[in-house]
Amino acid sequence: MNTKTNNKDYNLVKIYYYVCEKFEDNLQFRCQRFSNNNAPKLTDQEIITIYLFVMQHHGIFKMNKIHQFAREYLLDWFPDLGSYQAFNNRLNRISCAMDLFLETLLSEFAPKECAKNFSVLDSMPIITCSGKRQGKVAQEITAKGYCSTKSMYYYGMKLHDLGFCNAGRLPHSEQIIFTPACVNDLSLYKEAWSEIENRTFFGDKIYNDTGLFQNMKHNFNSEMLTTVKAVKGMADVLRKFDRACNDLYSRAVSKIRQPIEALFSWLIEKSDIQRASKVRSTKGLILHAYGRIAAAFITLIF
Known part of the structure; x- marks a missing residue:
């Protein structure tokens, strides 16, 4: 044989x-x-x-x-x-069991070398149809949203990923949450992850919220580091004065965040999860979302 x-x-x-x-x-x-x-x-x-x-x-x-x-x-x-x-x-x-299966898979096979106090986070679209059409599939868990990376409107869901940093490798997903596409990344972060204690998060500028950051530092000893977001109405002379410092800081944060973008590329290659246009029911979409991610991460058991 x-x-x-x-x-x-x-x-x-x-x-x-x-x-x-x-x-x-x-x-x-x-x-x-x-x-x-x-x-x-x-x-x-x-x-x-x-x-x-x-x-x-x-x-x-x-x-x-x-x-x-x-x-x-x-x-x-x-x-x-x-x-x-x-x-x-x-x-x-049996689609209702796939979320628990994925959760178990991720928790049991987390690499020991992961930095448990450093996390990266981001989101990516799961597209059921383009924004030019009216979405009619799984309307209770989908909505119309905008993907800035692809510069497109679409109907579907968002995959939100919180991953442990893993130096020199792809981050390991600590938790994956699916929401309707209209849910803002910052809103999801506030609801699901902002009260995690003793953690440093690295995110895009969409997660920037000064009031939230102060509360996290004071109550949970955690902080969010994001790329610098331009302030509306700031004088041009002040913007130029801070540019060198802001650019250097943003590049440093982006370098730490880059592996989660590579993780999304790997997930798309291994599961083709972004394309859900063939799904015809709510249960089918739930199976598509959790099942395909589980299929990608099943390699962890070998």
């Missing part, structure tokens, strides 16, 4: 073992069945394993292609695979 086949089989078994372990711990309580069909031949653990393995190991992201690959190459492992419609419905039904 060749090495490539061995690696594939090892990865499949390793993912299945981890999913079963976490399912027994807590995931099962998110997908309990209260019907006569509470013990299907193809288990929830097998469904999740197929979904994660095909994306992680083979880079296939479309649901019908995942099912097609499983039918052609994994039927010896999963003989009760069934139809594509049933496979898709089952995955959507």
